[in-house]
Amino acid sequence: MHTVLTTCPFCSCGCAFYLQTNDGTLIGTAASENHPVARGRLCARGWQAHEAPSWGRRLTRPLVRAGGALEEASWEDAIEAARVRLLAVLERGGEVGVLGSERATNEESYLAVKLARGALATGHLDTPLGSTFRALLGGVARVAPGGVPVPTIEELEAAEVILLLEGDLARTHPGIASAVLRAVRAGARLVTFGAVRTQMSRLAAVHFPVAPGAEAAALGPVIACLLAEGSAEPSAAARCDDLEALRLSLPPAPGGGSVADVARWVAEARRAVTVLVPAGAPDDTASAAAAFASLAALAGHLDRPGSGLLLLPARSNLKGALDMGVAPVGGPGLSAEAMMVSLRGLIAVASDPLAMQRGGDGGSQARGTLECLIVLDAFDSASARAADVVLPIACSAETEGTQTSAEGRVQLVRPAAPPPGEARPGWEVLGRLLEAFGVGVRPRSPAEVRAEIARVIPEYSGVTEAQLADGWGSFTTVRHETGRFRLQPIGTPPARPAERPHLLAWDGPFDWGGDPMVAFSPTLCRDSVSWRKLFPHGQVLMNKADADALGVRQGWPVRLVSEHGEATVPVGLSEGIERGVLIAPVACRDELGAVMSGLGATTVRVERP
């Protein structure tokens, strides 16, 4: 049996483990006792990391669509077909784009950017979840345009106060939830914000129930207390601009109670870390991030050692993809959501745009305006089945490359097994595409791509091969200038119209059950497969008291009517959801898409059909 140390491909905690193989087939996962993040621990997904690559339906041969059906082709023919078909779209005046991936390595993302900008001369470049994390960064940047340092997970565990804005951290980022639990056991005070009672909220000293879209407003009373009691740190407050505008936007400070407690804890703590997980509409996420950043700025926690804001990308290498430049360019660049309906040509790298669609029918109308879809992926997917050219690549267990975790740790993924069939590492295939388009010579190794990244992207200039190979990775160097902070006024969430008094929100930015690394793992997929069998017509989750008021019981149909459309689905009851809020599982986007628009919450009327 052979073992290879590699980095986890699931969430962005940045854990590592050993993949075990027998005769070139993955058979198991073993924890790393000394890894600084994992420290011998892994979550359920990590423990099953060896499964999807060998149990999943893999893409193993280059395929080219001819006469309506996908046929096997040689690599040369497939690369040439991709080139010719994309150029044809461009010659007809159509727009093309590149959809990168949160699970691609930095090297793959970097080359994808080159493909978009260099080969195709397009600014249409994004990852499916990019907008959610960019919103967090954007919100913080409003307050701290000079940048802020990123606290490490170790610093999180040593914090005295932790503020957490989450969906369900124990499910989305178990490693970070573990660090939070450890901090609480060591005496830290946890304050949670969210629309649903979660495992973390039950650990919290104070939980703020927050309607989706009202996260920033929830912080208003806390900031008001901080200012009213004069407990905002003077030297920090002196570096803050626009204090009056913020003050005017705040509600009156409550005299006491848990809000005042929280304000006092934040003010008195020497080490306070705020953990933000994106959810909902990018605008709301950005406002929430700005509000938490303003609070941290006033309390002096924005750039003090041991304090700060820890922003959590939803998936393993979303941060790396953004660092490499996989993002739409300002004006004309389209985001992932818009690409599917506006472009004529698309290269999808390790992403499944068809399956990610929300709204309308999903599936069948999926290809929309696309005349040419090129798919690079390891796993069979809806997009691969609908593609014009399929280029099979290695999954993260079979390739060499780097990933950047939430705390900015750049680590290697190392190949533990060979890619199946004729699949090749993604960096190699992207290199061939670049060469076919006449953009330079294809790289000979991932190390060569890394050397270029180090030259081109300042934050990665300090990442050395030695640290990657022999150590536990290397942190990106975050540039920040100790400057002034621009406090942001707290807006009021729009009032709900009388005819639509409830709020319907997605349960997260994406559905883990649909991710190939989970869906193709026989151990991990059971929950979502079973759930889908139980709820073949979808489900919406509702507060039990609200359901009682409506006169519906578990499993009964409810009609949801919004300004965008309506849908009738069975209801699931929960005591953990705030009153007036309904949760739409992302797994039910086909059934509920008509009612929703984009990622954000929407006001709805709930009726018995």
Next chain:
Amino acid sequence: MRHDREHPLTSSAIAKSAAADGTPATEKALASGGGRAGGLAVCEVAETDPGPRSPTFLSRTIAKERMDAWVARLIEAAEVVAPTAGHGGDELYASISAPDEVLWDFVNPLQPPKQFLLPQTDPIVEITRRDGHFDVVSVDDRRQPILLGVRSCDATAMAFLRHMHQRDLPDPAYLRRADRTVLITMACTRPCSLGFCVCCDAGPFLHEGFDVQLTDLGDRYLAEPGSERGEALLATAGAIFRPALESEIAHRCELEEEAKTRFGAETCHFGSAMRRVSTGRVSEALWSEMSEECFECGACNFVCPTCYCFSVKDRAHGGAWQRCRTWDSCQYAAFTLEASGHNPREKRADRMKRRFFHKVSAQYYQRDGAVGCVGCGRCVKVCLGTTDMPAVVGAIRKGVWHG
């Protein structure tokens, strides 16, 4: 076998346990019959030892500088698995191709050696379609590994696993592999920081359940054969070993006694926990409270040397289908999920209660002959939450959860 030990609910055991509840584990271990032998090493034989008499084999000694020569011979004859250095100080059991790959100065690899008897993915049968019918062939990798450097806790667990795979409906795939695997153990003269094997009768030294037990005597190892196979292994090594001196055997016995005094802070007073868990005296509220600090990662099941729960899955492999046994975790919601959609253990608290009932109750003790724990301490290390064995056993005993 440990099933011959005194039942924990007899009055003398309760008395000992009660005394132990207020005293450190070390004293409890000494009170429960330290220094007893199974007739394998010449230590003081306790008169209360009801265990079957095993034949006495000839203990031998090997100088440390000759170890490489012996390992080289073993490698020539068989696949040898030993502790090796992983990345950054990690310890991993791995197949070695040269003696210098062995990490002699090791504590205990985090991934237990049970993986060589019970791999995380274990193909059991191969199914091939041919001419309209199916060929079903048993998978036998024919490996006959020598596991070198297995700790007492893990070896004790292997005896437990053998018992579990032998009772009721014997598992031929497991037993075949277990029968072929040679165990060369390394006694613990320096207990690991999180271990509490003394609380489980699983260490720090073994008295049975090994082919050869090595003890580090400083500049040499004592090698005690514990089976005919172990005796033969040492005999074929010829002059690399020499017969052990009385003083060396005495030294080994001293080291065992000394090791028992050197345990760390983790303890597990199973006796009183067993009484409470077996008589329904642990409240639902306590299980709920504890389960709030579990993240359902399954790590406890995977690294536990006595856990063996599994699922069965088919996968396509090389033109055929492989039906595989795969590690599973009773802490996963889907573990007991039924085809109807009903889940008898939907709440995490119920899953946790079940796990500890299986591990610690008198009912299972009577059925299986041992507590479902060997005190290796791994669950303390790998738990994403705070619900490791010592913590939960402590909570069961006291009725209060401290986390």
